[in-house]
């Protein structure tokens with residue numbers, strides 16, 4: 001790991017009208033590291049991911065990728081920065097009208113202007129990496145199960161061999177066995193690419209499996225960060241309640257107020 005974090009988030013604030021969602025988020029992700037952000041529904045995980053990707057502009061604070069402030073980039077510099085990213089969206093978010101291989105190769109064909117024949121070859125190879133056979137390439141997403149769609153989404157995320165991959169709730173909607181298969185694939189893909197990854201989830205089994213470090217977001221701030229193993233015994237009552245899925249604890253008591 002170099003001294004400069006791959007992703008550096010400092011003092012990020014974001015409100016929507018009177019509602020403060022992020023209230024000074026600080027987080028570093030080192031090169032080649034996998035950080036997973038956990039937190040309850042509506043705690044701002046997606047908003048933080050969008051701010052990091054530059055899809056939302058923070059009201060205050062900074063997000064730096066390789067030391068470069070993302071909000072100030074425009075034109076070619078912004079394209080270059082976006083080129084470092086791959087993303088697996090919640091629900092896979094495939095284009096219904098395109099075949100599987102066209103989905104996987106979308107950025108290669110439309111962004112990198114790779115000839116279709118070459119892009120198809122890359123797509124088939126990426127599909128193989130996520131355990132899908134070449135005959136899947138010409139199907140459309142509607143013909144696939146949810147688990148297969150997630151695999152296709154993962155193949156698309158790694159197709160352009162990005163330096164950074166964002167995973168948005170990668171196991172949501174999958175049965176526990178398929179979720180575990182996807183977690184294993186995420187670990188494999190990350191190791192093969194040497195990519196830096198930032199993920200959000202409320203699935204603790206997934207977090208334990210794919211994270212080097214885990215960060216918990218609560219009330220718009222990161223309230224705890226530590227090694228993945230340390231999450232079991234964090235000494236933080238909020239983390240403890242979340243990790244062990246307990247109804248009783250400080251999080252529920254606040255809801256009752």
Ligand SMILES: Nc1ncnc2c1ncn2[C@@H]1O[C@H](COP(=O)(O)OP(=O)(O)OP(=O)(O)O)[C@@H](O)[C@H]1O
Pocket residue numbers: 016021039040041042043044045046047048202
């Ligand atoms: N564009 C927007 N306009 C207004 N409010 C928004 C917008 N995007 C998010 N919010 C609000 O910000 C809060 C945090 O939302 P966010 O989607 O980040 O939660 P989350 O932690 O990802 O939740 P979940 O785990 O349920 O997906 C929510 O209360 C949501 O209503």
